Amino acid sequence: MTDVNTFPTLQAAESTTFTRPPFDQSLTVPELYAFHAQHSPNHPLFVYSTDSTGTCRELCYPEVYAAVQRAHDTITYATFLIGVMHAGLTPFPLSTNNSAVDVAHLIRTTELRLLFVSQDAVMQSCALEACAILKSEGIDVHILPMPQFEDMYGQDNLTNRLPVVKNLLDPIVLMIHSSGSTARPKPIPFSSSRFIKWGMLPYYGEIDMGGMVIGLHSSSLFRAIQMVWTTCSGVTIGCFKPASPPIAPTPELYLREIVATNSRVVFCAPMFIEAWSRSPANIDIMRNWSALVYGGAPLADSVGDRLVAAGVNLIPSYGTTEIGCISVFCPKSASADHWGFFKISSHVSAVMLPRSKNDDGEIVEPVVISTEIFSPNVTNTMYQGQPAYATKDLLLRHPTDKDKYRVHGRVDDQFTLSNGANLSTCPSSETQFLQDEHVTAAIVFGGGRLQIGVLIQPIKPFDPEDKEKLSAFRTMIWPTVEKINSAASTYSRISKEMILAINPQKPLEFTPKGTPRRQICLKQYNSEIDALYNAVNL
DSSP: OOOGGGSSSOTTTTOSSOOOOOOSSOSOHHHHHHHHHHHOTTOEEEEEEOSTTOOEEEEEHHHHHHHHHHOOOHHHHHHHHHHHHHTTOOOOOOOTTOOHHHHHHHHHHHTOOEEEEOSSHHHHHHHHHHHHHHHTTTOOOEEEEOOOHHHHSSSOOOOOSSOOOOOSSSOEEEEEEOOOSSSSOOEEEEEHHHHHHHTTGGGGSSSOOTTOEEEOSSOGGGHHHHHHHHHHHOOEEEEOOOOSSOOOOOHHHHHHHHHHTTOSEEEEOHHHHHHHTTOHHHHHHHTTSSEEEEOSSOOOHHHHHHHHHTTOOEEEOOEETTTEEOBOSOOSSOOSSOTTOEEBOTTOEEEEEEEEEETTEEEEEEEEEOOSSOOOSSOOEEETTEEEEEOOEEEEEOSSOTTEEEEEEEGGGEEEOTTSOEEEOOHHHHHHHHTSTTEEEEEEEOTTSSSOEEEEEESSOOOTTOHHHHHHHHHHHHHHHHHHHHTSOGGGOOOGGGEEEOOTTSOOOBOTTSOBOHHHHHHHTHHHHHHHHHHTTO
């Protein structure tokens, strides 16, 4: 049996309502909920604001577990997933940001045949379009209505009606798909034991989060994690009140709900942080949080520098669907001079394979090795005789603190110019484009060519065949290009004629993280890129 008292930070050490479960693989994920319904009956699992005055409602384990047995907001979503597990079946949540083509691909790949869909028009339309694609291939999928909050809550809290169905000793309890940053999203299976290991991550951090409210109002990236962090560490999930369709988070609404639920650790995408940082009053709020955790995309250096200088504990999170979060969660404080760097958690066995060097330092690829303590959800290589997962991510090692890293890009993003120069597409350059108020997305291209270019999706679409509008757009964003070029080598600078604006009739495809699917987008615009090079005789 795992002795959690030997871990760096014991969770729920001072909680009077949370009982830590046994971590000996004797309980599956739904059985953990049954355990807490009996042993942690007064411990809240969810908390949400019921109105604009900040009045909150807590849902404790007995009420949640009763709802699980009756089984697209956070509470309904999580309850339904656990309910499917409780029935001995495997849920496969699909991101609402997926296109119909992606949904059809994932259904086809997993041979899924029952699709539960919320009643809002956008989700219904996407589901029907995906099923129509599959129907043309002879694949029938049944669409069923997603249960509503009222279907599962508001009834009696009896929790002894149905036993947990346990078909295998270590069943596949969940499927999650990758974001599809470079290709179509891939389904990743989670066994019960590996999923529970995700829940142990806070024990290797520096903050006891037992009984602490974690703000997850906006973050679909962490909705799977919440199911095990709650049961293993005793955290309480702060979320929006149940509604159909689900409440769409805006920076203003999200911040209001964080304050109302008294969230102490907040997860969000960088776009929320950048919006909040514009107000000194918001910074006063953020500096009182135990941690502000971001992931999925880089945060502008100027924003991070300002927040950390003001005393905000700004924490980058690193992980993938295949390996989970492997950075330390959560450090007690951010380093003022390198807040954007993270350490690998001590329970993760990872080697850093050298890939290249640049002016900022060494570029490495993390390979995560399977051990008894921590295992990737899938493996794709062997390292010194052990199964491992090569991430194909590129990290920049800190020049002086060698145990710290920041995300640099992807192995897939590397290309060679026709003159033999090796280049990274440099996510930092693409991030700088996003700081331009006229740009929604940017993808650098140029593999096998003499010069690089950039494909841009403008905030305000226009017909790129209109030469005057194209010229005006290039001029409008040229100060941003000059700033990027000033830090680039001669052969990696972008000229004005190598700026390609997308056609509004061919919008870029985005991942659930909100980043463009690089290879798919470049393939989509292959003919336009060829025409651009021909026009400038390159």
